[in-house]
Amino acid sequence: MILTTWFILFVLQCSVPCGRGQRTREVNCVTNTGEVRPDAECNLRIRPRLAEDCDMGQCANSWFYSDWGKCSSDCGNGIQKRNVLCILSQDHDLPLGSCDGKKKPSETQSCDMDSCNRNSAHWFSGPWGQCSAPCGEGTQERDVMCIEVNKREHSHHIVSQHRCEQGTRPKHEQRCEVQPCTAMWYHTDWSQCSKSCDGGYRVRVVQCLDEKQQISTKCNKALRPPDREPCSVKPCYIASSHGSCVDRFNNCNLVVQARMCHYGYYKKVCCASCFHNKGYS
DSSP: OOOEEEEEEEEOOOSSSSSEEEEEEEEEEEETTSOEEOGGGSOGGGOOOSEEEEEOOOOOEEEEEOOOOOOSOSSSEEEEEOOEEEEEOOSOSSOOOOOOGGGOOOSEEEEEOSOTTSOEEEEEEOOOOOOSSSSSEEEEEOOEEEEEEETTTTEEEEOOGGGSOGGGOOOSEEEEESSOOOOEEEEOOOOOOSOSSSOEEEEOOEEEEOTTSOBOSOSOGGGOOOSEEEEOOSOSOEEETTEEEOBOSTTHHHHHHTTOTTSHHHHHHBHHHHHHTTOOO
């Protein structure tokens, strides 16, 4: 015949290291053959409780203290302070002594900084400068100076770097990367204008190059620089003391570039261009 009964498998430790808490345990319905059965097959009215109170004894008090603060003096003798508190401890597994006033840790102690009569030299560094490369790996630099501090007079001045400890000198240069390199637009200078007046145009070569300066198709087309723009928009006809002054030659811009306006023929057929460029004497 198979019988069932309640069986306590294990009991957990108390929930607190000191004072009153609770501990839980696992209770299963088990047959006389050792098989675990549903709770409903055991007598629920006599089922052992899953949790019970526990008393680990009175909690102890202990002294807690902070780290020492900064010395009250920049040089010579001074005082350091810290906070000391008596706190009820429930988070420690070791027995703690009570807060005995005779054993209270000191809240102050003396401190001795460098002599006020002795000047000391230290390294000082400025902010890092701009990265040498707009993308990819570059370098950036900063100023590093050896400065002697007079503690008594609260003054300082730059001294030779040999006065400072060389082993602790901050870095003067470091690697930097603003952003990874990607394809970018490049362009040449503008060409000469196609006309010297009445509106011409000038051009330049625009190419998309990758980080290895190879032609690429990965540039943002919306950011492509223009490769053509208007120029020499002034009219060729000029009313002047010389009468009607117009260009009668299509390539008067070349005449101006070649500085041939001082020749009478070119001054006449390229009157407007020469006049614009002060070709008249």
